[in-house]
Amino acid sequence: MTAGAVEHYLAQHRKIAGALPGRGLGWLQERRRAGLARLKEVGFPTQRDEDWKYTSTRPLTAKPFRDVGAPAAADETLAKKIRALSPEGLRSRQLVFIDGLFAPQLSDAGADTKGGATLMPLARVLEERPESVEHAFGALAPRKPHGFTALNCAGARDGAVVLLEKDAAPEEPLELLFVTSAEDAFAQPRNLILAAPGCKASVIERHVSLGEHASFTNSASEILLGESANVDYHLVQTQRDSARHVCGIWARQERGSRLRCISATLGGAFVRNDLGVELAGEDAHCDMLGFYAATGAQHVDNHTAVLHSAPHCGSREVYKGVLDGRARAVFHGRITVAPGAQKTAAEQSNQNLLLSRHAEIDCKPQLEIYADDVRCSHGATAGQLDEAALFYLRSRGIGEARARELLTFAFVNEVAGEIQIAALKGALESLLARRLAR
């Protein structure tokens, strides 16, 4: 089954391989070859693979998505449509990609560097200053990735690079906007965020669709946080319900750094998020927060892994979801505490509301602890609305339908409420409310 799909994407790859950026860079070509070899070796995952047990890749492999040869013409009409998909009042510096290809006319013009933050398309970085990314590019993704990530490693055409200088504190969020547009488009963005010591920044990785066409986005992002760096990373999925998305985010944190990763899945027919964080230096802390609202036949799979490899680090993970219709969600949370990572404090929670008898959540916490002086906790729930709370609201004159909506919203919004960018928070809250109201 997947062999045919692998063949299809290998053929796609052969078509574009000659046009990949940075082909003169030995180290890069080496990493691409490794990705290709890995893909040929393992193929695409199936439900026989433990990490894909509850997620069928059929929505990805049953249809031949195709690489879009040239970027769509970026005229004013298109710009308008894309602006309409942006959170109202959000002021950000933006790089825009359409079907995986950089759209310079739609991206913020002017200096690449502002407030100590450089925002550039990957292809240009690889041509102009490859030395700035060589040490990190491809170094944070898993050594033995699954087939989709391997495919991205082999042939991502472009993506966004964010370089944050030492102690930089850009005022505006840096936004990486990925738009799918063409029919059956296949897009493979590859992003890299390098946060030098002491910097503080907000990054938004946002995925949207123009129109109803089906699409497949296979994205991969790496985040390297230097000492005491502080990054808020927002993964925002608001594509149409015809979009498929396999998304990987891998971060490595040095001493005293802080990462808050907030993932919002409010769209897409099929979404698989892999989030991996290594706490590599002492006193580092990460928050892994996520919320999802799925209905119809949507499938949302969050696979998270945090590796405590240094002592005195903390991780806090909270994922909350609401499932209606025949929607299905998967949550897999792995906490690994390496030998010697004493005084680790790790907590994980996954809570789900099932609004329909046909909705399903498969939840699997996994703790691997090789140190003895640690505090680790995890909890998972799947349930219905609290009847006592429902009665309380109704006894105050609030109608039953509205009371249910309000409680459902409140349940998920506990996580959304942690977003610090007011415009983004407001937009996601209204989108969430709209999705729950229909």
Added chain:
Amino acid sequence: MLTIKNLRASVDGKAILNGIDLALKEGEVHAVMGPNGSGKSTLAGILAGRDGYEVTAGGVQYRGMDLLEMEPEERAREGLFLAFQYPVEIPGVTNLYLLKASLNAIRKHRGEEELNAVEFLKLIKEKAAMVEMDEAFLYRPVNEGFSGGEKKRNEILQMALLQPALSILDETDSGLDIDALKVVAGGVNALRGEGRAMLVVTHYQRLLDYIVPDFVHVLHDGRIVRSGDKSLALELEREGYGWIEREPEATSTGAA
């Protein structure tokens, strides 16, 4: 305003109310007292429309309507209010949001203009001051992390805002220290008057020092076994509920 006739109800097949008769007129405050398990909270719950009770006989008329046929939100919109014994915590919904949604639902039902944010804020701040509640509580999720006393105060705040025609207070005094009790009673007393009635359900006489009832009813084993004026509450305070056990066949005597 409220007429309860031969109300019988059970929970999971077990009879809890065994024929309650009670009538509240406008302007009256009635206290229902009784030992644990006598059916006090069941009565309050049935009147407010809580699920889980089966009414097996009798009925309740409220302002000419068949109360038991109404949804809980309809009862609230028609002016009935239950102050909960155990107010529910609702993470993610702020107190302010609940109060505004509630008031506007009721105003809309009455055909009145909904209050805008500014008007509402002015009104709720006045009410919060009245029940001596710190405004910070308005912005916190409903009852989340509130102490027992703060939760009860929050109930009275809601009551003061909604100005219900019929207030049912279910053990509002439990878990309150004397200062909180006075504040709560102050809020309740401010609502007393023409056109309103109250049903105060309590285990102890203490609350009735501050909310002086017109009538006191003693509930035992799902029946009203005695009714009287406020002196009945004092008698209960002196004697305890033991005499009820000793005189199981005691009958209702009406106001003394």
